[in-house]
Each structure stands twice: as C-alpha cells, then as structure tokens.
Amino acid sequence: MRLAQARTMAEVDVAHATSRTAAVFTVEGASFLEDDGTAEGRLDELADAGVRMVTLTWNGPNALGSGNDTRHGLTGFGRTCVAELEHRGIVVDVSHLNDRCFDEVAALTERPFVASHSNSRVACGHRRNLTDAQFGELADRGGIVGLNFCTQFLTDRIADPTRDDVLRHVDHVLETAGERVLALGSDYDGCDVPTWLDPCDRIGALHELLAGEFGLAVADRVFFQNAHDFFAQFDAER
Numbered sequence: 001m002r003l004a005q006a007r008t009m010a011e012v013d014v015a016h017a018t019s020r021t022a023a024v025f026t027v028e029g030a031s032f033l034e035d036d037g038t039a040e041g042r043l044d045e046l047a048d049a050g051v052r053m054v055t056l057t058w059n060g061p062n063a064l065g066s067g068n069d070t071r072h073g074l075t076g077f078g079r080t081c082v083a084e085l086e087h088r089g090i091v092v093d094v095s096h097l098n099d100r101c102f103d104e105v106a107a108l109t110e111r112p113f114v115a116s117h118s119n120s121r122v123a124c125g126h127r128r129n130l131t132d133a134q135f136g137e138l139a140d141r142g143g144i145v146g147l148n149f150c151t152q153f154l155t156d157r158i159a160d161p162t163r164d165d166v167l168r169h170v171d172h173v174l175e176t177a178g179e180r181v182l183a184l185g186s187d188y189d190g191c192d193v194p195t196w197l198d199p200c201d202r203i204g205a206l207h208e209l210l211a212g213e214f215g216l217a218v219a220d221r222v223f224f225q226n227a228h229d230f231f232a233q234f235d236a237e238r
Contacts (some may be wrong), residue, residue, distance in 0.1 A: 001094070002019075002020050002021060003020065003021050003220065004020045004021070004022055004023065004113055004152050005022075005023050005024075005025065005050060005116050005188065006022040006023065006024050006035070007024075007050040007137070007237075008231075008235045009228055009231045009232040009235055010232075010235070011022070012024070012228065012231075013056055013067035015109060016150060017101070024052050024053075024185075024231070025049060025050050025051045025052060025066030025161070025194040026035070026051065026053040026055075026093070026116070027046065027051055027053070027054045027055065028055045028061065028096075028116075029055055029056075029057060029058040030054055030055065030056050030057065030058075030064055030069065030081065031058070031062045031063070031095070033062075033063060033064060033077075033081060034039060034063050034154060035061065035075075035077040037062050037079060039080075039084070040084065042144075043053055043081070043084050043088055043090075045089040046086070046088070047089065048088060048180070050181060051090060052089075052090060052231065053090060053091040053092075053093050053114065054085055054090055054091070054092065054093060055093040055095055055096055055116060055202070056081075056092065056093065056094065056097060056101070057096050057097060057101070058094055058096050058104070061129075063075060063078070064077060064081055064103045065078040065080075065097065065104075066097070066098050066100070066101055067096045067097060067098065068096060068097065068098045068127045068128050068214065069098075069193055070223065071098055071100065072098075072100070072101075073100045073101055073104050074101055074104045074105070074108075075091070078103075080103060082108050082109060083108070085187070086109060086110060086111050089234070089238045091111075091112075091113065091114055091231075092105060092109055092111075092113040092114075093113070093115065093116045094113060094114070094115050094118075095114075095115045095116045095117050095118045095128075095146075095148075095185070096128070098127070099131070100133055102137075104131075106137050109141075111234070112141045112142040112143045112230065112234065113141065113143050113144065113236065114138070114140070114144050114146070114230070114231075115130060115134075115138060115143070115144075115145045115185075116143070116185050117144045117146045117147075117148040117150075117185025117186065117187045118130045118145055118148060118153075118185065119147065119148050119153045119154065120132075120135070120168075120169045120172045120176070121168045122223060123154075123155075123165075123168045123169045123172050124153055124154055124156060124165075124169070125156065125157050126152060126153050126156065127151055128150075128152075130145065130146075131215060132176050135173060135176045135177040135181070136176065136177065137179055138177065139176075139177040139181050142166045142182055142230070142233065143181070143230070144182070144186070144226055144227060144230045145173065145177070145181055145182055146183045146184055146185020146186070146227075147166075147173075147184055147185050147186070147222070147228075148185045148186070148187050148191075149166075149171065149185075149186050149187055149188065149191070149194065149197055150187050150190075150192065150193065151191070151194060152191075153194075154166060154169065160194055160195055161194045162194070162196075163196065163209055165194075166206070166209070167209065167213060168214075170182065170210065170214070170222070171213075171214075172235060174214065174218070178203055178220055179221055180226055181226065182183045182221070182224060182226060183223075183226045183227040183230075184203075184220050184222065184227070186200070186203075188200045189207060198200060205223075207219050207223055210222055210223075211224070
C-alpha cells in the first residue's frame, strides 16, 4: 500500500524510507464536541484513532469558543477541552480563532501549539491572518504556522494572487518569526487558490520559488522539515 497512516514522526520516517506517502490525521473545527457529557469519550476516540491535531473552531462560534467572525472568548467548556487535548497528546490548532481566543489559548496551554493555515495580517489585512505579536508568541512557544493559499488571505488587491503576493507573506514570517516556524497549510480542499498553484500538483512551483528567493535549505524547511521537527519534538515530550 502506497499510503500509510502515521501517528508519530518515527512512523513518517519509516513510510518515507519505504517509498510510501505518510498521512497524519487532523480535524478542522471541533463542533463535534458539545458540553453534554460525551466530550471526554469523543476525545478518547480521537486519540485512539491517531488524530494528532484539532482546530478548535471554524469561522463562527461553537461550544468551545469563537472563530474570527465573532468576538467572544473561549467558553468554560472550551478551556477544559484545551487541557484535555493536551493531556491526550493532541496538538491545539488556533487557525480560525479570533484574537481574544488566541490570547486565551496562549495563556492556557502548557505545550507548543500551531496555526495550521494562517498568513500575515501585515501582508494582507484579513482578520483570519495573524498579527506580528501572534507570530512571535508561536515562535517563542516552539509552534509552527502553515502558509495558507486562500486568495482572500494572500491579498485584497487582485482576485488572482501572484508569486510576489505569496513571497510577501513568506518574507514577513521569516523576518518576524525566523526560519523554523513556517510550514505549509495550503487549504487546497476548501478555498480558491492562485492559478499558478492550481491544481495541487503544481506545488513544486512554490518550492522552486522559495529556493530561488531564500535558498534550498529554507524551502525544504517550509515544505517539510519544520513540521516534521515540531511533531517529532511534541512526540518526545508526550
């Protein structure tokens, strides 16, 4: 079988060594969790299935807290769930949260967390993107941020973002957070992406672009090594 589920980075390494593709299970949006007495069992099921990361909300509110379309903070239930996710070795993902919820997650968590698919708010002012302070918090905590290809989060100037629009985000994250924070978030399954990156088998064009602008080592870090190192460290501390 060419596709293998991986629960740890050691299993990812084994898959690659045997010329297979490794798939790591994650969940976007925790709306399946309700404060009805079933949450603990559902979280146990996630952990047993090998899920490694959960995004707390989508754009709107749920039982845990508020997405970027709303302005409320985490609920009491949400605070409990953040702790329970960490207890089970599941990474907390803050993409889609509003700023208040981001700050509350940062204050609550004891382990590194991630923004799986979020860009720079300096490069494009959409509220789904992250501030420099948020990038700094993620870097200081040993987290990672996945570059999002959604056209709306890359630029508000044109409908079809250019290579320069993407480079603007990459350059700003590298300057703000360093070379070990940026990874790929893509969002290929849920949004419109620049035509030069569509369909997903054109992703090699981005690697070539980053290698030409920032060097091969940085391109390889963004495409694989940073995410690998994050989860390998998370595994080691479980």
